[in-house]
Amino acid sequence: MSEYKDEPLRFGGKEFKSRLIVGSSKYPDPAIMQKAWEASGAEMITVAIRRMNLATGGSLLDYVDRTRYTLLPNTAGCYTKEEAIKTSFIAREMGLSDMIKLEVIGDEKTLFPDTAALVEATEVLAKEGFTVLPYTNDDPVVAKKLEDAGAAVVMPLGAPIGSGLGIRNPYNIRIILEVVRVPVIVDAGVGTASDASIAMELGCDGVLMNTGIAAAKDPVTMASAMRHAVEAGRLAYVAGRIPKKLYASASTPLEGMPELI
Amino acid sequence: MQIRLNGKERDVRDDITVADLLAEMNIHPERVAVLVNQEIVKKPSYASAILQDGDTVEVLTAMAGGMGRIR
Numbered sequence: 207m208s209e210y211k212d213e214p215l216r217f218g219g220k221e222f223k224s225r226l227i228v229g230s231s232k233y234p235d236p237a238i239m240q241k242a243w244e245a246s247g248a249e250m251i252t253v254a255i256r257r258m259n260l261a262t263g264g265s266l267l268d269y270v271d272r273t274r275y276t277l278l279p280n281t282a283g284c285y286t287k288e289e290a291i292k293t294s295f296i297a298r299e300m301g302l303s304d305m306i307k308l309e310v311i312g313d314e315k316t317l318f319p320d321t322a323a324l325v326e327a328t329e330v331l332a333k334e335g336f337t338v339l340p341y342t343n344d345d346p347v348v349a350k351k352l353e354d355a356g357a358a359v360v361m362p363l364g365a366p367i368g369s370g371l372g373i374r375n376p377y378n379i380r381i382i383l384e385v386v387r388v389p390v391i392v393d394a395g396v397g398t399a400s401d402a403s404i405a406m407e408l409g410c411d412g413v414l415m416n417t418g419i420a421a422a423k424d425p426v427t428m429a430s431a432m433r434h435a436v437e438a439g440r441l442a443y444v445a446g447r448i449p450k451k452l453y454a455s456a457s458t459p460l461e462g463m464p465e466l467i
Numbered sequence: 468m469q470i471r472l473n474g475k476e477r478d479v480r481d482d483i484t485v486a487d488l489l490a491e492m493n494i495h496p497e498r499v500a501v502l503v504n505q506e507i508v509k510k511p512s513y514a515s516a517i518l519q520d521g522d523t524v525e526v527l528t529a530m531a532g533g534m535g536r537i538r
Contacts, residue, residue, distance in 0.1 A: 231531035239531075255500070256530035257473045263494045265528040277529065292507075296527055299507050300500040 210441060215412050217358045217389050218305055218337030220276070224249045225406070226436045227278065227391065228429070229416025236269050238425050243275065246419065246429035252278045252307050255296050278339070280307035287323040287330075294331050305337040307361070307393075307414075317367040321348045325355050332356025341393050344378040346385045353386045360386055361393035361414060364405060368417040370397025373404045383409045399428075399435035406439025407447065468520035479518065486513040488524070500527045 214221040228248040233239035243251060253266050270277065279297035284290040287310055294306040310327055312320030324340050325348070331338045332355060339359045340352050349360045362382055365371030372395060373379060383390050389411035396402050396415040405413050413436055422428035468481050472488075479488065485501050485508055501508045502525040508516050518524065 229531070233531075253529040254531060255527050258494070258499055258526045258528040258530075260473055260492055260494070260526060263492065263498075265498050266530050267498055267528065270529075279529065295507055296500045296502070299509065300527070300529065301497065302529060 210444060212440060212444070215389060217339075220305075222249045222276075222412075224433075224436075225412040225440060226402075226432060227252065227412060227414040228419060229414075230254075230266055230270075232417055232420035233425060239420070240269060242419055242425040242429040244429075245426050245433065247433040248275070250276045250278050252280045252414070252416070253302070254280055254282045255293050255300070276305075277302050278305050278307050279303055281309045283311070284309060285311050285320070287327040290323075290327045291330055294336055295334075298336070303337075304335060305339065305358075306331060308338050308340040318363075319343055321345065321351075324348075325351045328352050328357050329355040332358075339391070344375045344382065346378060346381040349382045349390075350385050353388050357388060359389045359391055359411075361391045363394040364392045364401065365395025365397075367394040368421075369395055370401075370418060371395055372397055372401035373408070376404060376408055379405070379408050379410065396432075399431040402432050402435040403439035403442070406436055407442050409443050412436075468518075470518055470521070471523045473524070473526055481520075483518050484514055485516040485518065485524075488518065489513065489526070492526075494526065498528055501525065502527070 214223055215225050224247045226246055226248045227250045228243060228246050229252045279302045281290040281293040284293055290308055290310045298304060308327055310320045310323040311317055319342055321342060324342060328338050328340050337358045339361055340357050341361050342348050342352060344362045352360050362379060364373040391412040391414055392405040392410050393414040396413060396418040402413045419425050419429045419432055469476055469478055489496055496510060496513055504523050
């Protein structure tokens with residue numbers, strides 16, 4: 207029997223074999239970051255837009271093989287709709303991408319999104335021709351609003367950014383999967399491999415993570431673990447798990463059991 | 468004249484364009500986006516965009532948030 211051949215992840219007119227999207231911050235150094243990217247098998251890397259260090263002219267672009275990786279610019283650090291929209295246009299002007307990982311942060315401590323502003327920004331950017339990937343909370347009502355506003359993907363958080371708390375509300379993620387038609391990618395909260403598997407077993411189309419890999423003791427090995435976890439979770443979802451039951455159900459039938467005593 | 472470039476004051480010659488400013492700093496235009504007084508300057512306009520005294524200029528690129536080691 208041959209191994210299951212998965213469908214690619216599709217959105218915005220693009221196809222990706224890998225269902226893992228990785229970040230580019232918090233790594234101990236650029237060499238480890240590059241090795242971790244390779245080990246992750248990811249084809250998409252999120253990048254932020256920041257001031258260039260003019261003394262050196264250094265850029266993250268120096269470290270990314272763009273024939274191999276698709277850049278996904280983000281609006282990290284934006285607290286208003288206006289900032290997020292402007293950052294998206296800056297990323298486009300820079301020639302990075304028409305794709306934007308849209309973040310409109312509503313609270314500094316939790317980094318939870320300002321969902322009202324997020325929906326409005328999504329609508330503006332989608333009309334401007336962007337492929338919008340909004341980072342949202344795990345609220346199915348908001349997820350549907352984002353889809354209606356033109357989001358190409360919805361990206362509910364598993365837990366707060368950088369928290370490593372895992373998929374805190376798998377039931378809401380399941381409901382989101384039922385209410386939207388666009389791909390659902392869990393963004394934020396993944397702390398270890400099982401968290402990524404859980405997201406994929408629920409039926410999510412992908413997982414985006416940064417800190418879980420970058421801040422691990424050994425980021426390269428964790429990147430490899432995450433690759434396997436996403437693949438394993440995906441395969442388990444496709445295969446269809448058994449229903450949960452309270453009592454045992456013997457694996458071996460009793461038919462043909464001899465009279466022993 | 469003086470401009471404010473990425474948050475720091477910088478003396479530049481009069482009538483310098485965005486293209487000249489980038490060239491002076493050996494910065495390839497393809498790797499950046501430039502804002503003058505908070506407005507995005509499109510790449511085809513770099514050579515004709517003349518800076519004025521007191522302008523605020525931002526030269527931006529792709530960076531990792533908090534990635535101090537990329538210099």
